[in-house]
Amino acid sequence: MTSQFSLIATKDVIWVILLLLSLSTIGVLGENDGCPMWLAPSYTTTLSADFPKYGLFAGQAYKQDSILPFSELAIPLIDFFADFNRGKPHGSDVLEFLENYLWTQEKIGSMWEGVISAPGIIPGIGVLANYHSTYSNADFLQASILLRETKDDEFKKKPGEANLIRGAVTPYSNATLKATQHIPAGMEIFADFGEVWDGNLTENIYQDKIHRYDYNIADEIVNKMVDLYEKHPGLSLDMKEDIMDFMLQKVLTTVAGPNAKTINSLIPDNPRKLKKVQEAGGTFMYRYRDMIRTSEWLEENGFCLDTIRHGVSTIPNAGRGAFAARDIKEGEIITITPMVHIADKDLLTMYRIEFVENEENDTEEAEYDESEGPLGKQILLNYAFGHPESSMIFVPTGPQVTLINNGAKDANARVKWAESNDPMENPSSYLDLSVDDMAQVKESVLMMKVVAARDIGVGEEITINYGNSWQKAWDSYEEKWKITKEGKPHPLKAEDLRIMYKNKPLETPETIEDNPYPDDILTLCFLFTDERPDGKQMTNQEFGTEINQFVGPTKYEAYDSKSLYLVSVLDRMEAPGFFYNYTVRASLGDDEEEFADVVDVPHSACTFFDSHYSSDIHLEDAFRHPIGMPESLIPVSWRNLR
Known part of the structure; x- marks a missing residue:
């Protein structure tokens, strides 16, 4: 070893050791393509999958701590995962399926809605921001939902006054994702699912057991080595290799201990490649260089989500609404949404849960009380599509699709199953399965599109026709409300x-x-x-x-x-x-x-x-009815209630 290396090492090894303890990450900004976010097949889709899993991809670069597009509703499922539901027909299958799409009650602030649990489904960003075992670039900004403010006149809902909207819409609004590091254009959005998820997806070829902090430490080493070489441009390639070998074999082993071998495997053994690691965005992105999709790939395989923005609906007693973010031509696809299917809508029936003491083991066990009948239906029913002749309902999970309100006969949009010539195809084979067979399908496999029925101008509210069954149910609800509650005080919530x-x-x-x-x-x-x-x-x-x-x-x-x-x-x-x-x-x-x-x-x-x-969700006579699915979209195989 030369004396020059000894002098350099003496000064810089300590520097490296100190920086190894820092876990900062590096993001690389890409070029913008004019689309804020894309819906496209996820990078985590396995090669053997017969139907792609979809995810969200950044259409432009987002800086660390910036707010990502789309503010969504959170819809709690209150005491839904109780044993009495698992014992119902299709219960275990449905609950096992839905658990993969729910966020904990702590994320949305619904901890006190029930006595067992009240996790929530967050359509759009909550369902489509996927999991990766060693990487995340976004997390929910809890303040946006916990500190949500509803102006007293926003929905014409005054404190202490009855209103048609009470109990009919979820109060958990403004669920928002924040970038936890720089997200380059073309990068998929991976949410922080928490440590409990780590290691669960071992069957996916894109999931590995290397911890995200291993990549962070490897990045620091790469950055330090590049800085060192640039400070000493006269070093030969052999000397650079000697320095690198010393750092990785001696210093890293001392600092990182058992993880040294794993971290070492993430760093190229050729000093010339270290700069390429930096340019790729770090060791993780260098290892998964195909994770950032090009604009051409997204345009060919994805759908640009640039058509909808949220706001307060112009429709009386509708709450929030979806508005055109740009001009939309007749026949144009407004959005495409994956659908989560629930084989038996009776699972959404709610009962009061009581804790009963078990004298044998001196513990309390949760039991549901049917003596006074059901409390009502889960509010998720109001955001799902259904049909009177089918027990199956469908929850749209595309960004901001749950904000599209009823326009009845004046609706400017309509829903259809995605077709083979659409950006994302709906596999027709699932339309031929029975409800029992669909209950066994544990993936979101159906794709629905919202199509403009006429030209829609920028800023105009987007609506669909909820159907005759929904309209009759709402008219009946409104008539009863006017007789029993209009103009009367409402308990303060x-x-x-x-x-x-x-x-x-x-x-x-x-x-x-x-x-x-x-x-x-x-x-x-x-x-x-x-x-x-x-x-x-x-x-x-x-x-x-x-x-x-x-x-x-x-x-x-x-x-x-x-x-x-x-x-x-x-x-x-x-x-x-x-x-x-x-x-x-x-x-x-x-x-x-x-x-x-x-x-x-x-x-x-x-x-x-x-x-x-x-809360108002539990009002005894709160409105509950699924959005009507057009007759043409319900095949005979699903009409099990005829």
């Missing part, structure tokens, strides 16, 4: 209190007797805490509770369910710039019986939720 207390201080023990909250309202605050820094008393002498200082969250992005706690508001004081600050009591640790007081909690950190079975 969390959505109402969020509006009422936006610019009004929360109640304390001194004020709550005069202004009581409804019994089924929960008060929660987002809390990051620390010890008091001022040396004041650390324990509440009256109650023996520890006193903590509120330190966050202070940024919008930091508001997530991990920091959300049920609280009792103990006191309040005016605070310039924050409106009001509070002292609250919450269970912050693992022991739910152990409480602590938190001081200086800002008004903006607190909110309201409904307790289980009390």
Whole structure:
């Protein structure tokens, strides 16, 4: 080894070791193709698949921390995955299938809707942003859904007043994805599914067991080596190879331990290729160089999602709506959507769940109570397509398709099954299967397209005809509502209190007797805490509770369910710039019986939720009816209720 190498190594090995501990990643921005996002066959589709799995691809480059297109609704399935559903016909098959498309209740803030669980399906970005075991470039921005604000006049829904829309639409809106690293144009969107998913998809040839942090460390080594060679341009190729061998065989083994061999395998053994690794976007992208699709490939195999934007519907009592983002010609495909099929719509019947004590093992078990009949139907039914002669319903999962409202006979669009000459073909073989056979299909295999029935101008709301059966059900619901509820007060719900207390201080023990909250309202605050820094008393002498200082969250992005706690508001004081600050009591640790007081909690950190079975979703007579599927789209093989 030369003395020149020794001098270089002495200085730079320490530098490398320190940077090996850093887990930052590098993204490479690609060229824009004018389309914000593409729907196309996923990179994770196996070669043996008879029908491609679809995913979302960036049509333009998105910087780290930028918000990705499409804000979606989240639709909770409340206590759906209970044993009584698994025991129903097709129950186990349907539940096993749907579990792959749901996000946890913590992601959407539906933790208190039921007593077992309330995970949600998020059409569009939630279903089509796929999983990769060693790579993710996007995650849900929980603040966008947990802190969602509904203006009191947005849907003509005033606090404490009855409204047709109550219980008919999901209150969980504005589900949004954020780029967690730079996403080059042509790159597929892979969401962070969490560690529980890692290693589950071993049968997929594109999934491997190398951890994403292994790639991050390998990237740091590559970057450091390139910097070193550029700082010393006089090094010969042999010397570069000697330095590289020393770093990977000696230094890496010392720093990375058991992972050294894995990380070493990710780095080319030729120094000349290190720059190409950087240009590819890092060791992961270098290994999977075909993961970034070209504009030509996307145009040939995908569909550009540039036609729809969301907004408040122009249709009375419709809630949110889909609007044309550009001019659309008659006969043009507005969008194409994969459909998730549910073989038995009776699985969406809801019952109250009670916990019964098991005296044999001194535990509580969940049982459903049929004595008073069903609570109603899951709200997912309102967002699904169905037909009176079939037990099967279909949930569209294309971006923002669930926002398309009923235009009845004046509808400017219509739905059809995708055909062989469309960008994405609908395999006709599945249209010939029976409902029983479809229950065994554990993939989203059906594709539906929304087609313009006439020219649609930019900014015009896009509508379809929900069908006669849906219209009769809505007319009946509206007629009954006008007789029993119109003009009458409605029990206050969390959505109402969020509006009422936006610019009004929360109640304390001194004020709550005069202004009581409804019994089924929960008060929660987002809390990051620390010890008091001022040396004041650390324990509440009256109650023996520890006193903590509120330190966050202070940024919008930091508001997530991990920091959300049920609280009792103990006191309040005016605070310039924050409106009001509070002292609250919450269970912050693992022991739910152990409480602590938190001081200086800002008004903006607190909110309201409904307790289980009390939100508008659970209204006894809430509207429930699937969107009507045109007669021509329901084959005889699916008409099992004739």
